[in-house]
Amino acid sequence: MPATSRIRFVLVGTQHPGNIGAAARAMKTMGLARLVLVAPERPLDEDAYRRSAGAEDVLGDAPVVATLAEAVADCWLVLGCTARSRRVQLEELLPEVAGQRAVAKAVELGEVAFVFGRERTGLSNEELQLCHAAVHIPSDPEFSSLNLAAAVQVLAYEVRMAYLALAAEPAPPPAAGFGEEPASHAQLEGLFGQLGQTLDDIDFHKGRAPESAMRKLRRLFAKAELTEQEVRLLRGILSDAQRMARLAGQNGG
Template sequence: MSDQTAAVRIRFVLVGTQHPGNMGAAARALKTMGLARLVLVAPEKPLDEEAFRRSAGAEDVLGDAPVVATLAEAVADCTLVLGCTARARRVQLEELLPAVAAARLADKAGEGAEVALVFGRERTGLTNEELQLCHAAVHIPSDPAFSSLNLAAAVQVLAYEVRMRLLQATPVPALPSADGGAREQPASHEQMESFFGQLGQTLDEIDFHKGRAPDSAMRKLRRLFLRAEPSEQEVRLLRGILADAQRMAKLAR
């Protein structure tokens, strides 16, 4: 798969952007690196004259950017979602340097998957709930004495690293499955979130937590299953098991 084909599968997602000009500058940062997929999640203000002025030649990237209500909607069809964050959070995620994150995104896109890199609000970044939707975190190792990085500058850093990886990329052959057939399609973000919802319900119905708060167990289970990268067929199998567990729990009650 060519670098250009992989590039169209990589989307940059801006969540809750507070200044329209930053959305325009981010669009320009993407276009300079040969990227064009920008998604806007619940920006505080709509695109305006300043946004298009700061896009400076990338008006097409900015104008084509869909605006959606939630991060879950923005990444529903993705199989890899990385969240760019400047600070440690309660959500325990693997932390990646920009070059490593770019390699994962480009390589997964080269295999035919949809992938996303997510950026949070200028002042507060991504919430814990939003980071929970990510497979790993990306941290730009800026100077701790002056670590504040403009949103568009952060986008430029990651866009550059993605471009460098795409320029190095070679076609990735399809890997066979364990039984020798074609490799199964990875489960999408939306399918995984539906699975996690059913998993949480099932654990409640079988009284797995025994009165303990479920948050810690669910965080660990999320990390386990996201790390495993199950296929669509495997998720269907797991959900079938959960459905039977729910049915048996109902009969027991």
């Protein structure tokens, strides 16, 4: 199967079923078929299938899940498509770079997700927090509103071009450390949850709001591209730190 079979497009909280159909059509024209729907406001209807214009199979195979975390739990790379700058500080990628990075990760046998938000409000800060990088389409600032299906088409095109370019190149030699599986999104979220609890247990924040520190730590670990083995090592260290914190509390330390 082609590497692009490991790339999914995730639509979060879509308000108009017709936009889902148009997005499915945009994907299929570029050879992409994996669509995931997160808590759409309305179920697929006749308008959705009509606007899919031949991509009914993409709609029919699209799972519907309750949360973004569930939709990307097994992913190695999650790219959030956003139209404007937010408080969540993520590396910002142009569509071309995002397509290249997605295909490269898929070639490594990693699952990849492009995430698109609601038509009116886009992705929330909490949802962007689950992404490894942000993708920004540099539309005209005087008329920056981009239809959901149009945004999907732009990213699907860049994935297609990156895949075709890679397919024309000779295969590279195996990378150092080959054989170690990168940590999945769910494994990283488990690490972040335990890290946040450990920082509370050792009173790291000293009364300060923990959100800023956790955002910075998320970015740090995203750059590290941790493997499953490294996550297990870090979680073992955190477990020992939590145990020592409990003992200190019991001894009145």
